[in-house]
Amino acid sequence: MLELIDVHVTATDEKGTVAVLPGINLTLEDNRIYVMTGPNGGGKTSIAKTMMGIYRPSQGKILLDGTDITAKTITERARLGIGYAFQQPPRFKGIKVKDLLTIAAGYEDKNFQCELLYDVGLCAQDYLEREINSSFSGGELKRIEIASLLARKLKVAVFDEPEAGIDLWSFQKLTETFAGLHEKYNGTLVIISHQERILRLADRVILVSGGRISEITTPEKFLAEMEKIVPDCLCRADCIKGEMANAECDR
Ligand SMILES: Nc1ncnc2c1ncn2[C@@H]1O[C@H](COP(=O)(O)OP(=O)(O)OP(=O)(O)O)[C@@H](O)[C@H]1O
Numbered sequence: 524m525l526e527l528i529d530v531h532v533t534a535t536d537e538k539g540t541v542a543v544l545p546g547i548n549l550t551l552e553d554n555r556i557y558v559m560t561g562p563n564g565g566g567k568t569s570i571a572k573t574m575m576g577i578y579r580p581s582q583g584k585i586l587l588d589g590t591d592i593t594a595k596t597i598t599e600r601a602r603l604g605i606g607y608a609f610q611q612p613p614r615f616k617g618i619k620v621k622d623l624l625t626i627a628a629g630y631e632d633k634n635f636q637c638e639l640l641y642d643v644g645l646c647a648q649d650y651l652e653r654e655i656n657s658s659f660s661g662g663e664l665k666r667i668e669i670a671s672l673l674a675r676k677l678k679v680a681v682f683d684e685p686e687a688g689i690d691l692w693s694f695q696k697l698t699e700t701f702a703g704l705h706e707k708y709n710g711t712l713v714i715i716s717h718q719e720r721i722l723r724l725a726d727r728v729i730l731v732s733g734g735r736i737s738e739i740t741t742p743e744k745f746l747a748e749m750e751k752i753v754p755d756c757l758c759r760a761d762c763i764k765g766e767m768a769n770a771e772c773d774r
């Protein structure tokens with residue numbers, strides 16, 4: 524179980540110190556799939572980075588199975604079984620796909636590596652011996668990073684927008700893989716996503732906005748509520764402000 528207790532995160536940018544997460548309380552149970560969703564800039568990636576130790580809280584506590592891990596580094600948390608697949612994965616230059624998967628799993632097993640690549644929609648024959656370099660497309664890189672996280676059989680695995688940049692066919696395969704993971708592993712799965720198909724896999728949907736957890740609900744309730752929301756046309760709102768409510772919308 525992973526718990527975030529009154530976690531505050533601040534960051535410094537050109538405007539000075541900004542509150543990125545002004546107080547998060549969240550409990551993630553074992554053997555569950557959580558899908559974190561919400562508006563762009565709402566704080567999803569920041570919560571994931573805080574779990575992983577990339578962002579350090581200025582206040583609050585993080586507990587893994589009751590043990591305080593707030594002061595633990597990224598490497599220490601990785602050893603404890605927390606993993607994070609980046610929204611935009613870094614390139615591990617000069618290393619072969621098979622070596623990355625061997626390091627991630629902690630042992631070399633070609634059959635397992637083939638299965639992992641298949642799970643993310645990549646053909647093992649074409650990829651295992653390839654060196655990861657700038658010739659990889661964004662989607663290929665993303666899928667290899669996801670495969671390397673799957674290899675680790677983590678306690679808490681966080682996937683940040685796994686669908687981003689991935690074609691429809693591979694997305695289908697990936698959705699099946701996430702659904703199947705529930706049966707294969709005992710860990711907690713946190714998927715940050717905007718996709719309905721992924722949302723439907725969740726035991727619980729966590730809605731994040733304005734740096735806060737605004738709701739924790741079921742996918743059915745969440746999707747039913749979403750249908751009721753009619754997005755306000757910003758263009759029209761601008762027109763009303765400028766007393767041009769009846770003007771033709773040119774967007
Ligand atoms: N290191 C940082 N420095 C300054 N501001 C930051 C930093 N990290 C996050 N923020 C701000 O915190 C807010 C939340 O960002 P975050 O990346 O967590 O959003 P998100 O929910 O993942 O959005 P998206 O759906 O677009 O990926 C944004 O306004 C962002 O600019």
Ligand SMILES: [Mg+2]
Pocket residue numbers: 567568569610683
């Ligand atoms: Mg994000």
